Amino acid sequence: xxxxxxxxxxxxxxxxxxxxxxxxxxxxxxxxxxxxxxxxxxxxxxxxxxxxxxxxxxxxxxxxxxxxxxxxxxxxxxxxxxxxxxxxxxxxxxxxxxxxxxxxxxxxxxxxxxxxxxxxxxxxxxxxxxxxxxxxxxxxxxxxxx
Amino acid sequence: xxxxxxxxxxxxxxxxxxxxxxxxxxxxxxxxxxxxxxxxxxxxxxxxxxxxxxxxxxxxxxxxxxxxxxxxxxxxxxxxxxxxxxxxxxxxxxxxxxxxxxxxxxxxxxxxxxxxxxxxxxxxxxxxxxxxxxxxxxxxxxxxxxxxxxxxxxxxxxxxxxxxxxxxxxx
Numbered sequence: 001x002x003x004x005x006x007x008x009x010x011x012x013x014x015x016x017x018x019x020x021x022x023x024x025x026x027x028x029x030x031x032x033x034x035x036x037x038x039x040x041x042x043x044x045x046x047x048x049x050x051x052x053x054x055x056x057x058x059x060x061x062x063x064x065x066x067x068x069x070x071x072x073x074x075x076x077x078x079x080x081x082x083x084x085x086x087x088x089x090x091x092x093x094x095x096x097x098x099x100x101x102x103x104x105x106x107x108x109x110x111x112x113x114x115x116x117x118x119x120x121x122x123x124x125x126x127x128x129x130x131x132x133x134x135x136x137x138x139x140x141x142x143x144x145x146x
Numbered sequence: 147x148x149x150x151x152x153x154x155x156x157x158x159x160x161x162x163x164x165x166x167x168x169x170x171x172x173x174x175x176x177x178x179x180x181x182x183x184x185x186x187x188x189x190x191x192x193x194x195x196x197x198x199x200x201x202x203x204x205x206x207x208x209x210x211x212x213x214x215x216x217x218x219x220x221x222x223x224x225x226x227x228x229x230x231x232x233x234x235x236x237x238x239x240x241x242x243x244x245x246x247x248x249x250x251x252x253x254x255x256x257x258x259x260x261x262x263x264x265x266x267x268x269x270x271x272x273x274x275x276x277x278x279x280x281x282x283x284x285x286x287x288x289x290x291x292x293x294x295x296x297x298x299x300x301x302x303x304x305x306x307x308x309x310x311x312x313x314x315x316x317x
Contacts, residue, residue, distance in 0.1 A: 039286060040283070041286035041287055041290070042286070064240075065237050065241070066237075067230050067245060068245060070230075071222050071229065072290060074219050075222065075291045080219055081219065082215045082219070082231075083230075084233075085234060086233070089213040089214075089215060089233070089253065089256060092212060092255075093215050093216075096213075097215060099215070108234060108236075129315065130315050130316070132315055133306055133307075133309070134187050134216060137220070137303050138216075138220055138223065140302060141189070141223035141224070141296065142223050
């Protein structure tokens with residue numbers, strides 16, 4: 001499994017912790033921000049566009065609250081990004097929304113919870129079936145520029 | 147303020163309760179549906195509320211689904227919308243202060259009524275506090291999606307709904 005990750009300065013330490021966790025699990029990790037001091041919007045945009053292009057399976061973005069990254073990532077066509085603070089939402093957003101990205105707040109979730117959220121999210125499958133029309137609707141939104 | 151509210155078919159009661167709560171605080175509430183438990187699709191209502199806020203018909207929007215996520219994601223797809231998932235009172239306060247969030251999503255399966263009330267208060271009563279930094283963040287976000295004709299388009303999902311009616315989603 002391949003993860004694309006990114007953060008602003010506030011999310012840097014947690015992003016690095018998540019990276020080590022994923023690499024220890026033998027996952028492939030592509031870091032779109034490394035040590036760069038970029039805004040959460042830039043970080044979310046880089047990761048979301050890479051996920052939308054199929055460069056990896058899932059995207060993870062971190063900033064102080066997760067909210068700015070959540071909003072920005074969802075502005076990219078074809079991206080469904082979930083802001084997570086609990087495990088229930090982590091599995092439901094895969095089952096029902098077919099989310100391909102998560103946004104975490106380094107100031108909101110502790111390290112252990114953050115790693116659990118990453119694991120639960122990435123290990124849960126999409127339900128498909130009737131949930132698919134809602135996902136089709138989300139992907140329909142944001143019209144391509146003429 | 148004028149508050150647009152919307153929800154999926156599972157969270158009608160909570161949406162109504164939030165609408166009553168906001169009205170009791172003196173706000174004018176626009177209920178954009180759904181209105182009953184008949185199965186429907188959350189992006190329809192997320193978009194309705196988002197369009198209402200983005201076009202200036204409402205000042206803010208509150209959306210409810212199971213996790214608060216799906217319906218907030220649909221709102222964020224609309225140009226000019228900055229939707230926060232209400233997964234903590236402090237997060238909602240931050241989103242108002244720093245991001246001038248204009249829509250809040252609530253997860254009825256995740257959050258109890260006491261926290262929901264406090265989040266509604268934080269969302270409706272916290273002012274945006276402009277700084278050079280957060281002004282730039284908001285410009286960056288808003289610059290990602292400009293309205294290119296989708297706003298207010300109620301037919302955007304028509305062909306998908308026809309497909310649903312033909313049973314092509316296996317349900």
